[in-house]
Amino acid sequence: MHEALLVMKKDLRLEWRSKVGIGQVLPFSLLVVLLFAFALDPERGVLERVTSGLFWVVVLFSSVLTIERAFSVEANDGIFDALRLSGMAPAAIYAGKVAALTLQLLVVEAVLATAVAVFYDTTWRGPVLSIGVAVIATLGIAGAGAVYGAIAAKLRSGSTLLPLLLLPLLAPVLICATRGFEVALGREAGPGWPWAALLGIFSAVYLTLGALLFRPLLEDA
Amino acid sequence: MSDEAYIAIAWIATFSSVGLYSLWVVLRGRKLSRMVPPDERRWL
Amino acid sequence: MTVDNTIPTPTGSATPSGSAASAGGGAGGPMSTSSTATRVLGTISLVGIAALVLFGLVLSPPDAKLGETVRILYMHVPTVSTAYLAFVITAVASVMYLWKRTEFWDLLAASSAEIGVLFFALTILNGMLWGKITWGVFWRWEPRLTTTAVLMLTYIGYLAVRQIPNDTRTRGTVSAVIGIMAIINIPITHKAVDWWRGLHQERTIFGTVNPEMRGLQLFSAYLGLTVFMVLFAWLLIHRFRVAWLTERAADVGVDAAIAERRAERPSGAVTTPAEGGAS
Numbered sequence: 001m002h003e004a005l006l007v008m009k010k011d012l013r014l015e016w017r018s019k020v021g022i023g024q025v026l027p028f029s030l031l032v033v034l035l036f037a038f039a040l041d042p043e044r045g046v047l048e049r050v051t052s053g054l055f056w057v058v059v060l061f062s063s064v065l066t067i068e069r070a071f072s073v074e075a076n077d078g079i080f081d082a083l084r085l086s087g088m089a090p091a092a093i094y095a096g097k098v099a100a101l102t103l104q105l106l107v108v109e110a111v112l113a114t115a116v117a118v119f120y121d122t123t124w125r126g127p128v129l130s131i132g133v134a135v136i137a138t139l140g141i142a143g144a145g146a147v148y149g150a151i152a153a154k155l156r157s158g159s160t161l162l163p164l165l166l167l168p169l170l171a172p173v174l175i176c177a178t179r180g181f182e183v184a185l186g187r188e189a190g191p192g193w194p195w196a197a198l199l200g201i202f203s204a205v206y207l208t209l210g211a212l213l214f215r216p217l218l219e220d221a
Numbered sequence: 222m223s224d225e226a227y228i229a230i231a232w233i234a235t236f237s238s239v240g241l242y243s244l245w246v247v248l249r250g251r252k253l254s255r256m257v258p259p260d261e262r263r264w265l
Numbered sequence: 266m267t268v269d270n271t272i273p274t275p276t277g278s279a280t281p282s283g284s285a286a287s288a289g290g291g292a293g294g295p296m297s298t299s300s301t302a303t304r305v306l307g308t309i310s311l312v313g314i315a316a317l318v319l320f321g322l323v324l325s326p327p328d329a330k331l332g333e334t335v336r337i338l339y340m341h342v343p344t345v346s347t348a349y350l351a352f353v354i355t356a357v358a359s360v361m362y363l364w365k366r367t368e369f370w371d372l373l374a375a376s377s378a379e380i381g382v383l384f385f386a387l388t389i390l391n392g393m394l395w396g397k398i399t400w401g402v403f404w405r406w407e408p409r410l411t412t413t414a415v416l417m418l419t420y421i422g423y424l425a426v427r428q429i430p431n432d433t434r435t436r437g438t439v440s441a442v443i444g445i446m447a448i449i450n451i452p453i454t455h456k457a458v459d460w461w462r463g464l465h466q467e468r469t470i471f472g473t474v475n476p477e478m479r480g481l482q483l484f485s486a487y488l489g490l491t492v493f494m495v496l497f498a499w500l501l502i503h504r505f506r507v508a509w510l511t512e513r514a515a516d517v518g519v520d521a522a523i524a525e526r527r528a529e530r531p532s533g534a535v536t537t538p539a540e541g542g543a544s
Contacts, residue, residue, distance in 0.1 A: 144446065147442060147446065151426075151439050151442060151443070154431075154435055154439060155426065155429055155431055155435070155439060156429055156430065156431055157429055161422065161425060161426065161429075164418070164421070164422045164425060165422040165426070165443065168415050168416070168418040168419040168422065169419060169446060169447070169450050171415045171454055171457070172450070172453050172454045172456075172457035172458075175457040175458065175461045176457050179460075179461060194460070195460075198453070198456060198457055198460070201453065202453050205449055205453070206446070206449075209445065209446060209449060213363075213442045213445065213446070216363050216438050216441070216442065217438060217439070217442060219438075224332075224333055224334070224398045225333065227337075227394045227397055227398050228322075228333055228334070228336050228337055228394075228398075230394060231336075231337045231340050231341075231390070231391050231394045231395075232318070232321075232322065232336075232340060234387070234390055235340045235344065235387050235390070235391065236314065238383065238386075238387060239383070239387070239496065239500075242383055242500070243499075243500060243503070246298075246500065246503045246504050246507055247297065247298065247299075247503060249507050250297050250298030250299075250503060250506055250507045250510065251296060251297045251298075253507060253510035253511060253513075253514050254296045254297055254298065254510060255296065256510075256514045256517065257510055257513045257514050257517060258517070
């Protein structure tokens, strides 16, 4: 637990110093928001209908960038080896990285939500459901993403592969999170909590799997 | 195209794809067998 | 370099394991990836395919609800079932690889995955053709097609990882992790897509399958399943052996390169290549 916190703090400190998340990923996500407005023509009312889906697609793209960054830093500086030799349990390292990723992604999502409220004229209703869905989904993205980030760092041309590997796996997250948001925004009827529950299953499964699979990934560096 | 034509395509495409893939695998097997010394090629 | 006690046993072999050398041409052992087991399976497959064509296309009647399109289902159901079986084998082999670290499990996982992707592609193709007849369009976002498309992309990623030149152990570990992550995603994706598309009452391919298939229709369906399973076993054995031989050929290549280097510089230091072989 303590070790996980150590890793998490290290990652967050790295991020704070380099400002890649703020400097690159956030502007990218805002850019995509704008691009879709250009592509989909604000006048025709399309943007309203696609808001939830667009939100989560942008989050997914931003996640790929964030994860890639989080692990390429490690690989370049040989930190993988250092972590391994430090004797910290791989599961703890994994937990720390997931925690750092989750926090970073939640920040991106918060800014994105503001941007969407402004640019797409969205009123964020149903905050409990929205925030619940967002947190659980982000945990799932970070949980699966951390594994694939480690993979991408180990492989040659891994960073090109990362989107192809991670995004199909996150398809259920995209579906459930979008539906959950639609219900929260009042644009879709029906209970929203089943979507959150399925997201919960996804996240629980992949957080567990990730903790188990991180050891073999770390060992062969 | 008639319905029967689509059904025919389905069956033909399925079996020919599997057939072509099988052919590729078997031919590669033969080519590799030649390159590799005999003691590595023991199949039960 | 290669160790004898990792000689592979073919999966799904129909014959009991006997002596090491098999029947087969060539003075120094089999000149192909065939063996008694594959010959048996292959013959059964061919006979089975002939029977399937006979029953599926000719003898069995068109369905009351589905009409002639039920004949596409005789292809579609077996291909998807076989694909799922292939990916389960990949997942189990991946777990075993992470545990035992032998080449056998790694190559089994990879071989099975490749065949699985092929059958997934055929599943989608058949589904699209069924859709063209039934819906008039090649694609609808109905649950099974959509799920299969996403899952297929997942496993294409798996195959992409196998293609990159990396040392064997890295490739094996990474593939195994992906193989395990991917299979767990199958039921979750199914559920998510079913709920999602269920909101729109799409006619699903399976929703319209008449569960009261009787007589020749039921027989054709089961025959299709059986034939494809046998075919899959045959393919898997061959493909595994090809993968095995590929690794051996790579070893031969590396050994030859080392020998050349040594011949060139009899007194100097020998630089060994960085390629890792089978561990």
